[in-house]
Amino acid sequence: MKNKLFGLLSIVVCTLVLLSACGPAATSTPVVVVPTVVPSTAVPPTEVPTPTPPCLIIGATYGGSITDAGYNQAMHEAVMAIKTSIDCVEIIYAEGVPDEAGATTTMENMISQGATLIFATGNNHQYPALALSQTHPDVIFEHAGGWEMGANFANFFGNPPDGWYLMGVAAGKMTTSNKIGFVANSPFAWSLVFLNAFELGVQSVNPDAKTYVTYTQAWGDSAKEAEATNALINQGCDVITMHVDSPITVVGTAESRGVYSIGFQNLAAQQFAPEYWISGTGYTLGGKLTWLASTVIDGTWTPIFLRCGMSDGCMAMAPFGKRVPQNVQDLVMQKKAEVEAGTLVVFTGPIVDQDGTVRVPAGEVLTADNMSYVDWLVQGVVGSPK
Amino acid sequence: MTLLSILGVLSSAIFSGTSLLFTTLGEVIDERAGIVNLGLEGVLLVSASSGFAVTYLSGNPYLGILVSILAGGLMNMILGYLVITRKANQLASGLALMFFGFGLSALIGKPFVGEKIHSLTRYVLPGTAGLPLLYTSLFKFDILIYLVIPAAILVWWLLYRTRWGLGVRAVGENADTAFASGRNPHLIRYQALFAGGMLVGLGAAHLTIAFTMNWTEYMTAGRGFIAVALVIFSKWHPLRAIAGALVFSGAVAFQLLLQSSGVQVSPFLLDTLPYILTLVVLIAWGGNRKHSAPGSLGRVYQGSE
Numbered sequence A: 001m002k003n004k005l006f007g008l009l010s011i012v013v014c015t016l017v018l019l020s021a022c023g024p025a026a027t028s029t030p031v032v033v034v035p036t037v038v039p040s041t042a043v044p045p046t047e048v049p050t051p052t053p054p055c056l057i058i059g060a061t062y063g064g065s066i067t068d069a070g071y072n073q074a075m076h077e078a079v080m081a082i083k084t085s086i087d088c089v090e091i092i093y094a095e096g097v098p099d100e101a102g103a104t105t106t107m108e109n110m111i112s113q114g115a116t117l118i119f120a121t122g123n124n125h126q127y128p129a130l131a132l133s134q135t136h137p138d139v140i141f142e143h144a145g146g147w148e149m150g151a152n153f154a155n156f157f158g159n160p161p162d163g164w165y166l167m168g169v170a171a172g173k174m175t176t177s178n179k180i181g182f183v184a185n186s187p188f189a190w191s192l193v194f195l196n197a198f199e200l201g202v203q204s205v206n207p208d209a210k211t212y213v214t215y216t217q218a219w220g221d222s223a224k225e226a227e228a229t230n231a232l233i234n235q236g237c238d239v240i241t242m243h244v245d246s247p248i249t250v251v252g253t254a255e256s257r258g259v260y261s262i263g264f265q266n267l268a269a270q271q272f273a274p275e276y277w278i279s280g281t282g283y284t285l286g287g288k289l290t291w292l293a294s295t296v297i298d299g300t301w302t303p304i305f306l307r308c309g310m311s312d313g314c315m316a317m318a319p320f321g322k323r324v325p326q327n328v329q330d331l332v333m334q335k336k337a338e339v340e341a342g343t344l345v346v347f348t349g350p351i352v353d354q355d356g357t358v359r360v361p362a363g364e365v366l367t368a369d370n371m372s373y374v375d376w377l378v379q380g381v382v383g384s385p386k
Numbered sequence B: 001m002t003l004l005s006i007l008g009v010l011s012s013a014i015f016s017g018t019s020l021l022f023t024t025l026g027e028v029i030d031e032r033a034g035i036v037n038l039g040l041e042g043v044l045l046v047s048a049s050s051g052f053a054v055t056y057l058s059g060n061p062y063l064g065i066l067v068s069i070l071a072g073g074l075m076n077m078i079l080g081y082l083v084i085t086r087k088a089n090q091l092a093s094g095l096a097l098m099f100f101g102f103g104l105s106a107l108i109g110k111p112f113v114g115e116k117i118h119s120l121t122r123y124v125l126p127g128t129a130g131l132p133l134l135y136t137s138l139f140k141f142d143i144l145i146y147l148v149i150p151a152a153i154l155v156w157w158l159l160y161r162t163r164w165g166l167g168v169r170a171v172g173e174n175a176d177t178a179f180a181s182g183r184n185p186h187l188i189r190y191q192a193l194f195a196g197g198m199l200v201g202l203g204a205a206h207l208t209i210a211f212t213m214n215w216t217e218y219m220t221a222g223r224g225f226i227a228v229a230l231v232i233f234s235k236w237h238p239l240r241a242i243a244g245a246l247v248f249s250g251a252v253a254f255q256l257l258l259q260s261s262g263v264q265v266s267p268f269l270l271d272t273l274p275y276i277l278t279l280v281v282l283i284a285w286g287g288n289r290k291h292s293a294p295g296s297l298g299r300v301y302q303g304s305e
Helices: A002-021 A023-027 A071-085 A101-112 A123-135 A161-174 A189-205 A222-234 A248-256 A267-272 A286-297 A326-341 A368-373 B003-032 B040-058 B061-085 B090-112 B133-139 B143-161 B163-173 B175-180 B185-211 B223-233 B238-259 B273-285
Strands: A056-061 A089-094 A117-120 A140-144 A153-158 A179-184 A210-215 A239-243 A260-263 A277-283 A305-308 A315-317 A358-360 B122-124 B140-142
Touching: A056 A071, A056 A101, A056 A286, A071 A089, A071 A277, A071 A286, A089 A101, A101 A117, A101 A123, A117 A123, A117 A286, A123 A140, A123 A153, A140 A286, A153 A286, A161 A189, A161 A239, A161 A260, A161 A277, A161 A315, A161 A326, A179 A189, A179 A222, A189 A210, A189 A239, A189 A326, A189 A368, A210 A222, A210 B238, A222 A239, A222 A248, A222 B003, A222 B185, A222 B238, A239 A248, A248 A260, A248 A267, A260 A267, A267 A277, A286 A305, B003 B040, B003 B133, B003 B143, B003 B163, B003 B185, B003 B223, B003 B238, B040 B061, B040 B090, B040 B185, B040 B223, B061 B090, B061 B185, B133 B140, B140 B143, B143 B163, B143 B185, B143 B238, B163 B175, B163 B185, B175 B185, B185 B223, B223 B238, B223 B273, B238 B273
Parallel strands: A056 A089, A056 A117, A117 A140, A140 A153, A153 A305, A179 A210, A179 A239, A239 A260, A260 A277
Antiparallel strands: A277 A315, B122 B140
């Protein structure tokens, strides 16, 4: 008995030693920059703030880490932007929230803390949120990038294909080997739409250039992303871009090999490619989420299927890298103006897929609601769409 | 299929196979001493997160590698305490160690997700400097890649050419006999686990500091288990482990090449190619009794009273 107790004790000690070895690391970590609001009227520092109940408690769930310089960070920045404009809101957030059961308990916990507006930003948080919206009719749920709608459940998202087209224009101008690499999660509809928009942009300035795609079959397997990036570069690709959760590994690996890269998800990706960055697009949904929160506060919220693009401020383009020539920058900006003015529509027919089948006939346009069903790749993309 | 793409597969295989080979070598030592470490995944994660954290905080990747090595050794000491001193079941202890590693590494790595580090310098492979740029970029490796084959030879020399290695193998074959011939099975197993853990730590360091150059939660994504499989693949021999790691990571690189070559095969199917290959080798070599597992692998040594 005594021996067993001693054994247990030694395990605890062993663990503590191991933990304490990393202790200094954990304590001196850099402060994560969370946008805080400076009150417009200066408050004397001696005054004790009187606790006033918040005008709205917002709960937000993220599927990954809010410092991934990618999708989750972009969503978190958008949610925190609400606080910058509407000071009286209180935000509760949880990162690394798993799918299904995990998401349900996290959101229930937020509701029990008084949250009446939930931003479920994980792709797989849609159905847990939808189920909860039926049992909590007094709580409003907003999901990112889904398709379901309900009385107190709506969907919001940016509209990335336009940005992908512009990135294609830049890539088509920058490549000299006419081989562009694309690391994607898996051949699901939106990845295929992005690939198609990108290659259409490439072809508009460089009909000989092809986009080579490899799939990692995961949103966040960074070692596989590095392998896929290296494989594409080893094949002769001299521009690399990606559609996985975090751009860090792909962009960083391309940089370490001296190859151009284009980011996606979050504009923060640029810091990982100080030399060979071309540009990138990311979600900047702060303004729209602030508007949604304000309609919840004044009681005018209605469920709308919200999709917004660059001209609405929901998507933005990162600054160009230092190796991008002025004429390329000018061309991209000119196309951007055309897209925003509506004179350039990316998916205008005729669009032909890899097998030669006409997918969008001449004179027609692929509409946003049909993009969720895309299962083909345009000519010029090398890789399988299934 | 050009020469460039074949060399490209080789280069990719070397890059991604390095961490796998270090990890496999570590497990070879553990298993030669008679201990199956199923917690490899957890050991890798804890080493990777602490190594990355120290690299970020100190700005020195070599210090990070050192910490990663030590963390690997320490993690294996936990397993050692459980299965050697406490005589617990090896498989259960290994799995517990793995889950412990999941949690601990997430905790250590949390503040460092999305941080940028100074990675290891890459040197052009001697003799390839005169080739065209497209080719030389394939053979620019960091110091850990250059060290991995010598490490395999060192492990082979330790196991087969030293008294210590003889002791390790003797304990792994039959601990009672080893004890009867005047060796201390407990001590030898602890030593083997520490040495093995340090090699696993080196593999973790290459994965996070030199290869992906960032930390994400659960970034090993099953590589610890692949290393356990590779030990069987290589018949518990450190030199055959070189081939095993190269073949496996070569298959991964090859399927990525096939995907982007426009081969109209489902990428989901191609993704299973390396595992199918592993299964085929296991089937082909499975019946060979000549190079079978260490005799008392997985058995608890009860001690001689």
